[in-house]
Amino acid sequence: MITTETREKLARIDAFIRESVIPYEKDPRNGGHGPSQDLVDEIRAKARALGLVAPHIRADGSHVTHRETALLLRAAGYSPLGPLALNVMAPDEGNMFLLGKVATAEQKRRFLEPLVAGHTRSAFFMTEPDGGAGSDPSMMQTVARQDGNHWVIDGRKTFITGADGAACAIVMAKTDQGATMFLTALPNPAIRIDRVLDTIDSSMPGGHSVIAIEGLRLSADEVLGEVGQGFRYAQIRLAPARLTHCMRWWGTASRAHDIATHYALKRHAFGKPLIDHEGVGFMLADNEIDLKQAELMIDWCADVLDTGAAGTAESSMAKVAVSEALFRVADRCVQILGGTGVSRDTVVEQAFREIRAFRIYDGPSEVHRWSLAKRLKKQASAISGI
Structure with a gap:
């Protein structure tokens, strides 16, 4: 069932994309590695003024149905800048969904709330180069070893969307108990962007990066969900x-x-x-x-x-x-x-x-x-x- 609230939002999104977002497509800040952060902030501020940031998430943090989300995101996608303006772009949208399902109350306060509000961006560290995890995640080579109440992570990742400029990341790593997800704030001296790849697409801020992780030390409180359930x-x-x-x-x-x-x-x-x-x-x-x-x-x-x-x-x-x-x-x-x-x-x-x-x-x-x-x-x- 599509609610009256969703239909009203849909009409407002459609008008906003056509009248306010499309004119930004020719902006010189919309470059080869995605639009600049100041461009995203500018159009997102306009969406925020209209109450359209993360329109698929209610005030209490719950999500509208997937069917209703389909209506809203199809309308947002009418411009490549639309999902950014409305804060429904990958990888943030998927990360918000996962954090809402799995994160602790403190993790939600620290990572999810500013993400939903559209004040920060995130990344998902999964894909690896050189025979590591990709279409086959079981090939994961990034390793997390336990050290007391902490975990130390080493490895390499590639095609990490939005890492350049992200405020936080979900990191997938292999532990003795199995693949595990970790949350980390960014930037972090243990995480280095070796280069931002030149790719065929250009809609995502920060582009797609090759990442080196060397001695990333995270506390047990920064494990997302349960160890081994990644x-x-x-x-x-x-x-x-x-x-x-x-x-x-x-x-x-x-x-x-x-x-x-x-x-x-x-x-x-x-x-x-x-x-x-x-x-x-x-x-x-x-x-x-x-x-x-x-x-x-x-x-x-x-x-x-x-x-x-x-x-x-x-x-x-x-x-x-x-x-x-x-x-x-x-x-x-x-x-x-x-x-x-x-x-x-x-x-x-x-x-x-x-x-x-x-x-x-x-x-x-x-x-x-x-x-x-x-x-x-x-x-x-x-x-x-x-």
């Missing part, structure tokens, strides 16, 4: 986070489609508007189909999560189907715009880059398909008489 907590975070990625990028793909449609209406060739040429009109029709199917997949998976189910398989299906459908939409939009599509005169070029990266982030399509195939094999083995 992979279980990661599943709490990952399924909803995969889906919120789908929500945000659906909004961006929808914007690209709207731009392409308007272009096809006003641009003429061979005596008529482009939209009247079947080669273009059919691409726009296919966009409509892909956007609607993606929307339905998002809402279906959201409904599964709202039952309290883990939604692991469902979120894998949604991640593959939505990321690939939205990439087809973005690709067609570039083609329809022709030379303009590969320029930065519109946001279509950025939408194409961002959504292409989305097919890898939070698990490549191939890994999700492999996981689903394993599930099918197990189910089929249990069925007889076919």
Whole structure:
């Protein structure tokens, strides 16, 4: 059920994105490693004045349903800057969800409250280079050893989104009891950013960093949840986070489609508007189909999560189907715009880059398909008489 409060917020978000956020897309502070912090602070202040920061989280700290979140985040994603303005961008949105589920009262006060308020950013230290954890988290090489009432962590991480400028991080490390999550304030002299990678996408502040962790000393109070339960907590975070990625990028793909449609209406060739040429009109029709199917997949998976189910398989299906459908939409939009599509005169070029990266982030399509195939094999083995 979609509440009246959510519908009212949705209308306000839609107006805010169109009237206040979109004009910032051409701002020179919106660079190759994501928008600068002062740009984010400026547009977030405008959202805060309207009561739109973290609109999916109620005043008491509880979340609206995943189905309602889908409406709000799709509207936020209509501009690549929208999720930042509203404080619903990755990795912060997923980290807020996890901290709300697992953190102690003191950890929530120290880390979660300023994050929800939009005063700080966070990072999630999971992926590793050089044969370490990536699509296969069991390959984790970062180690945490116990030293009295403290833990000492050493290792390397890579593609850590937003680490440059983050105020805190969730660190995944291997212990004798199993993978464990830790919370740490940033900056910390034991955590060094070796470099910020130049990547195809450019929507996330701080970009994606290569990190060295050398002798990071944390107290037992900075363990997130229980020791050895890191992979279980990661599943709490990952399924909803995969889906919120789908929500945000659906909004961006929808914007690209709207731009392409308007272009096809006003641009003429061979005596008529482009939209009247079947080669273009059919691409726009296919966009409509892909956007609607993606929307339905998002809402279906959201409904599964709202039952309290883990939604692991469902979120894998949604991640593959939505990321690939939205990439087809973005690709067609570039083609329809022709030379303009590969320029930065519109946001279509950025939408194409961002959504292409989305097919890898939070698990490549191939890994999700492999996981689903394993599930099918197990189910089929249990069925007889076919």
